[in-house]
Amino acid sequence: MxxxxxxxxxxxxxxxxxxxxxxxxxxxxxxxxxxxxxxxxxxxxxxxxxxxxxxxxxxxxxxxxxxxxxxxxxxxxxxxxxxxxxxxxxxxxxxxxxxxxxxxxxxxxxxxxxxxxxxxxxxxxxVLQLRLHPSIIALREKILNAPKDKIYDVDLTYITSRGKWYFKSWKGDVKKSGGIATNIGIHFFDMLSWIFGEARQSKVHLFEKDKAAGFLQLKNANVRWYLSLDYNDIPNEAKGNGMRTYRSINIENEEIEFSGGFTDLHTQTYQNILSVNGFGIEEAKPCILLTHEIRNSKPLGKIGDFHPLLSN
Missing domain, CATH: 3.40.50.720 (NAD(P)-binding Rossmann-like Domain)
Structure with a gap:
């Protein structure tokens, strides 16, 4: 013990x-x-x-x-x-x-x-618990067993609505939280780079206090990403089901389902750490560097290959 x-x-x-x-x-x-x-x-x-x-x-x-x-x-x-x-x-x-x-x-x-x-x-x-999610592990295995030179087209959408309190707390202060890309996006950036390889290029199209969007070129994927705290960004179908959070990873027009299965991932994280299989500084470092670059980049606006939600 x-x-x-x-x-x-x-x-x-x-x-x-x-x-x-x-x-x-x-x-x-x-x-x-x-x-x-x-x-x-x-x-x-x-x-x-x-x-x-x-x-x-x-x-x-x-x-x-x-x-x-x-x-x-x-x-x-x-x-x-x-x-x-x-x-x-x-x-x-x-x-x-x-x-x-x-x-x-x-x-x-x-x-x-x-x-x-x-x-x-x-x-x-x-704590990089998405690396332990069964659906994410299965997806990584699928990609690793595919042709090594294949480049996938990926859309990442994560919308988790927050109230006015959020922007008055430390989370709403970019100097304290790192902003939306760091505070709510870093798990997803880590997950995608774990699956598709290291980041080679990053472009930011939008960076505001409640939403951000950009393009990420990974070794084996081109990723258009969109992160938001705005309830209005949630698709109507999801709103109709009473959802205040919406997450989607679309790979080559195929939706990857991973909305459940989160409840025990912290316990599994501890089990891994205690058996000397935890994720250390070396694993965390690439996305610390990436999110630091994102929040210090000048947004380009609707130029190039941007996320579909920016059209709205």
């Missing part, structure tokens, strides 16, 4: 990590968050220590290092702009880090973490 610490325990995604720690037979020893409504912990680890102050939390980690129950892993579910700082905190206190997407926001932060990994001997793992 391994001992875990959890940073950002009050956040939305943290409950999936609590569940994963529990389901893999491990123990949450301590949690930290500035928000103090933490009743959810009682359903998973009622005896876990809890701190509202980062310095007190870090002091606890240091004290535990010399005890017979040191913390083995620190799970990080804090806002994107704090990931680099909190991963450093974990490594410097002799715990490996498991971090939600995006691992970090800036290329120089990757270099710092690579250096700290070597200095401390501890590892950094990123």
């Amino acid at each position: 391994k001992n875990f610490a959890l940073i950002g325990a009050a956040g939305y995604i943290a409950e999936r990590h609590l569940k994963a720690i529990k389901e893999t037979g491990n123990n949450l020893q301590v949690a930290f968050d500035q928000f103090d409504v933490m009743g959810r912990i009682d359903s998973y680890f009622p005896n876990a220590e809890f701190f509202l102050n980062k310095d007190t939390f870090e002091y606890y980690l240091k004290e535990q290092r010399s005890s017979n129950q040191p913390v083995d892993y620190t799970t990080i579910c804090s806002p994107n702009f704090l990931h680099a700082e909190h991963i450093q905190l974990a490594l410097n206190n002799q715990t490996s880090a498991i971090c939600e997407k995006p691992l970090v926001l800036y290329p120089n932060e990757i270099e710092i973490l690579e250096k700290t990994e070597k200095e401390t001997g501890k590892k950094v793992f990123n």
Whole structure:
């Protein structure tokens, strides 16, 4: 049984990590968050220590290092702009880090973490759960077994409607979240590059606070992508079914279905990490560089091969 610490325990995604720690037979020893409504912990680890102050939390980690129950892993579910700082905190206190997407926001932060990994001997793992989705794995196998020189035409559409709160939170601040391409798009960019190979060219047609679109040339695919937080972008048929989120990957005019099967992917992620098969900095790095390039590119407008939804 391994001992875990959890940073950002009050956040939305943290409950999936609590569940994963529990389901893999491990123990949450301590949690930290500035928000103090933490009743959810009682359903998973009622005896876990809890701190509202980062310095007190870090002091606890240091004290535990010399005890017979040191913390083995620190799970990080804090806002994107704090990931680099909190991963450093974990490594410097002799715990490996498991971090939600995006691992970090800036290329120089990757270099710092690579250096700290070597200095401390501890590892950094990123949650890239779409690589574990059965439909995505099957698609990758299909592509790997196809002719090596085939170039596929792909349309990626991901619309997840958000209310006014989103733009008043850290998520609506591009400096804190990385913007829409980083905050909601990075999993899909990682998934597509995992299937079709590394990115060779990127063009941005639109980049606004609530939507973005562009073109991505991968080794074996030309991808037109569209990301949106705007409910009005959801197709009428989906709206009629009460859906507020719509995801679609269309490959050579064939729709790839992967709307379900997400509930257990965090637990599977933990199982892989604990068996030394997790995704580390090397796997996360390409899409950190890509999304950094996207948000710093000048949008071209409706020029070239752009996503069909831009026509509207």
